[in-house]
Amino acid sequence: MATAVRAHVWVGGKVQGVYFRAATREAAQRQGVAGWVRNLPDGRVEAVFExxxxxxxxxxxxxxxxxxxxxxxxxxxxxxxPEGLTHFEVLRS
Known part of the structure; x- marks a missing residue:
């Protein structure tokens, strides 16, 4: 099995109020990726994938x-x- 990697991602544009966080969680779970996603005050979405x-x-x-x-x-x-995350969650903004 390949070694785990960790990507810290920031997404800008029309990404809040469009189901982005929940859809990211679903996509991560389908891929078997751990991490988290949250909205930022500046309108972006921030996520970590491991x-x-x-x-x-x-x-x-x-x-x-x-x-x-x-x-x-x-x-x-x-x-x-990587920090060894084991699940994916949507964090409160």
Missing amino acids: GPPAAVQRLIDWCRQGPPAAVVEQLRVAYEL
Whole structure:
């Protein structure tokens, strides 16, 4: 099995009020990726994904479009050391 990776992601555009967090959780669970997602006060969505490299990359690729009502205008990704997260959750804003 491949070593886990951790991606810290910030998504900008029309990404709040469009089911982005819940859809991200569903996508992460389908990919077997752990982490979290939350809304930021500046209108962006922030997320952390931990898991197998290919699964994390698929989730990052999914974030480039997000759910149907989203309009993603920017995506920033920073790779960090994995912390051993075991589940995915939506955090309160």
